[in-house]
Structure formats: C-alpha cells, structure tokens
Amino acid sequence: MTETVRVALTGLSANKLRSGLTILGLMIGVGSVIILVAVGTGSSAAVQSQIEALGSNVLLVQSTPSLGGLRGGGGATVAPLTVADANALVNRFTAPDVQSASPVVNANGVTLTYNGSTYSPSSFVGSTPTYRTARDYTMASGSWFTAAQEKQHTRVAVVGPTVVSELFGGANPVGATVQVNGTNFQVVGVTDSKGSNGAADQDDVVIAPLTAVQDTLTGYGNVDSIVVQAKSRDQLDAAQTEVTNILTPLLPAAPGSTSSSFNVVNQGSILQASSSTSSVFTTLLGEVAAISLIVGGIGVMNIMLVSVTERTREIGIRKAVGARRSDILVQFLVEAVLVSLFGGLAGVVFGVIGSQFRIAGVHPVIAPYSIGLAFGASVLIGLFFGTYPAGRAAAMRPIEALRFE
DSSP states (O other): OHHHHHHHHHHHHTTHHHHHHHHHHHHHHHHHHHHHHHHHHHHHHHHHHHHHHTOSSEEEEEEOEEESOTTTOSSEEEOOEEHHHHHHHOOTTTOTTEEEEEEEEEOOSOOEEETTEEEOOSEEEEEOTTHHHHTTOOEEEEOOOOHHHHHTTOOEEEEOHHHHHHHHTTSOOTTOEEEETTEEEEEEEEEOOOOBOSSSBTTSEEEEEHHHHIIIIIOSSEESEEEEEESSGGGHHHHHHHHHHHHHHHSOOOTTOOSOSEEEEEHHHHHHHHHHHHHHHHHHHHHHHHHHHHHHHHHHHHHHHHHHHHTHHHHHHHHHTTOOHHHHHHHHHHHHHHHHHHHHHHHHHHHHHHTTSOBTTBOOOOOHHHHHHHHHHHHHHHHHHHHHHHHHHHTOOHHHHHHOO
16 A cells, blocks of 8 residues: 555656646635635624623513503504513512513613713613623623612613723723713713624613613603513523513503514524524535535546546556556545545645634634534545546556557
C-alpha cells in the first residue's frame, strides 16, 4: 500500500495544475457546507437569544379587539386588563404553575430632562418588582425598585444603557434626579445590556414602579398587558391553561362574538416554532452547498478519466509484467481518494476560517457535525466518482493497452 500511495502521489504531482484545480473544487464544496451550516446555526442561535432575552418562561397576556366594550361602553373597543386581573393570576390553588404576574403600562411621548439635556426613550414602562425576573433583567449598577417603593408610589426609575449613553453621557446616573415630563424621578439602577430583539433596542428603556407611572403619566385604570412568568419552561403550557381558565370568566367575550377578549402569547411556542424554522433553513443551506460537493466529485471523475487515458501504455506494461486487475483498480482508486482527501482537508481549513467572519449580518456558529459530515462526504464522493475510471483502467486488456498511442 505504501508503494501504491507513492505512485499515486507521483501521478498527481505530474499534473500539478489539473490536480490543484480539482482539489480547489472539492475545497470550495466542503468549505461551503461548513460555512453555510454555520450561518444557519448562527442565525438560529441569534433568534433564540433574542426571544429568550424577552424573559424567562414568559406568557404575555394582551387584550384583543371586541365589539361592545364589556367594561368600557359602546363602540368598537377592547375588554381592558386591570391590576385586579394580574392579582387573580397569582393564586397557588388555581394557578400552581404561575410564578408571578406583572401588570404593565406603557407611557407614550415621554421626554427625560437632566442638566439641560433632553431625551425621549423608545419605551417607558411602569410595572411591579416581579417584572425584573420575568423579563430576565440583571443590574449593571444600583438596584431594582422594591415592592415597598411600588406600594408607596415612590418616584424612582431604572434605566437602560442606551438612556445612560444618550442622556447622561455614559456617566453612572445612580442617585441622579431626572424630570419625566416635568415630574422628578430618581434613578436607582442601570440594567445590563440586552441588545436588540430585531425590532427594537431593549436597552433604550426606562422602568419605574407601576403606581408612580400611573400617578404621573398614564392615570389609573387599565393596564396594557400582563407579563406572566411560569415556574419553569416545562410548566409553560400548564401555566397558559391556568391563565386562560382564570381570565375567561373575568374577561368574557362580547355578546355574539366567537373570539376571546384576550390573547395569551406563549414564549415557548414562539421559541419552538423559531427552532423548527431555523432547522429547515439550515438544512436547505447545507443541501445547496452539497451541490457544489457533487460538482467537485464530477471533477474528480473527469481528472481520473483523463489520467487513465494518458497512462494506458503504463497500465498495459504493468499488466504485462504481472499486475492483477485488483492492483490497477486499487491504484486509481487511491489516486481519486487522495485528491478528495486533500480537497476535504483544504475545505475544512477554508470553512473554519471563513466562519470567523460575519456573513449577511450573522455571526456564524460552527456546527461540529458539519466538519465531519463535509469531510467524510468529500472522501466518499472521491471514492464513488473514482470507481468508474478505476474500473475502466482495470478492465483493459494488456495487448490493446500496449498498442495504444
């Protein structure tokens, strides 16, 4: 076998350009598979990270349009959510899978003023202390407001990194007093960065106690949504059922309407759907890249057929001095596999290096299985497409091969 490999390497080196181009084709095929699968995996990881950044084990309860307005009078309106509805969801008997329920109000058109500078954050939220764990916020400095502060209507606020950068010039604002539409709020904490969720900057936010926001900005009454946190991801579906069962009698549908007056969005379902979509996307990318591998395999067959034709007299001489059919078959198969082996190794290096750069805004994440799969496919393709030329060489009759010119 050592002699067979040596002869194969000699044959390949005799036509360096032709061999190099064939190896290049396989390298592109293998590298493409690795890079495109990495792009799909990276895209999936980014989407999942964005969804998980919205909170841990979260259900979002929102009102849906209804006719008649059961709590608000005539006309097309919505059955509103209230703080009482949120409190009803925190019941260890009727909702044993619910960890917390945080009523949320959103203040629109808010302007912050500090030392002559003004800034309008994209989101100004009023909620309860449980909102922090539900939305998975961590603190960069300071602390979150407490239940006592929320109960006492204390005007304090937690700000995101974007607000710190835009309004405070990057300085630590903990302890500073800002005016919110003319009302003083003291900054008690700064959140860690959560980045963008694809639609909005999650760091461009101010969060304050629900009561303080209602006192100064939104007024008392309805809330915009309720963020419900299940005790674990496995209990999300059970928590959704419990929330639906509790709110259905509290928020009945309008007379004659077949739709519910509220909607429960399950983060787990969104994450699962996203994972399924990303998996299909990654598979399609891999299959598209695999086409270039097949094209590379055709290149291997082409170079081996040319090699067999060029070395016909050599084959005849070897057979005349005693080479068996199997010897000739193995010789050319080894050459085909060596070309695929070199192309596969070069492709792995190319794929790993190429996956270190952002592609179409996505940071690729190398899937280890794709390296083994692409490299193995390259070698198998070389073996498969090299079989016909090797068989053709092995089937030659010595006398006819010796006559060939």
